[in-house]
Amino acid sequence: MSIKLGKNTYGKNAVNLSKIIRHPEYHEFRQISVNVVLEGDFETAHTIGDNTKILPTDTQKNTVYALAKEHFVSSIESFGLYLANYFISNNPSISQARIELTEHSWKRLRFDGAYHPHAYCSGGNEKHTAVIVQNDKGITVTSGITDLLILKTTDSGFEHYIKDQYTTLKETSDRIFSTQCEVSWTYNSSNVLFVELFNGIRTTLLQTFANHQSLSVQHTLFAMGEAVLEKYAAVNDITLNMPNKHHILFNLEQFGVDNKNEIFIATDEPYGYITGTVVRE
């Protein structure tokens, strides 16, 4: 029997980095978390303990902090591209660098319409994500959003589904629609305007969610993806994961009280989970 090493990667996870960009009139605060995931000629490290081709994960971590000073100045995508290229260009043993970045949301405080120069409030759990992969085939850039918690109080229904002996769900043409959206999309180039595109795509997703006459989560998922592909030629495909954060009408009739779609019980689990990728034909 012969045994050999299969696919393997190594790197540093959760390199948590904060940066103050000191503009003359105000401070910009950025907080990111970076994963470095490397592939390459590392077989002998596993099989005979030969570390001569290994760039220590500690050095990878230090490289992220050191390069952030000059090269994390705009988007996480641009910083990820710089890091991926740095690891590949400087280490012949590395054949693929995958850089995963997550940016937390901090918003400058605003009083009487004016931004405070250096005090912030969390923008909530929503995070901007990016994954850069560089290898001998080229570079791919995937951007996205996680924990985008959104809700609408009407223009959502769910009717005409299969009914069998176990069906108890009542049809409704007017329900709450809430989801904690996880979205990611790939760009057709690594040389696009990442900040402008991200902001535009996020707005398009939110506008479509808000204005869609939803017949199901599936129906709105597709509409959101379709709207982004129609508007942004730089996007190849988009994947949406949409858990259904149920708000179920509470039965007030048992107390002789009418419930005109006003009182609901929010349930965490179990939850519907709808996913889909929307692509160009």
Ligand SMILES: O=c1[nH]c(=O)c2[nH]c(=O)[nH]c2[nH]1
């Ligand atoms: O939008 C929905 N899609 C479903 O597939 C589904 N199933 C369910 O019970 N409720 C819903 N809602």
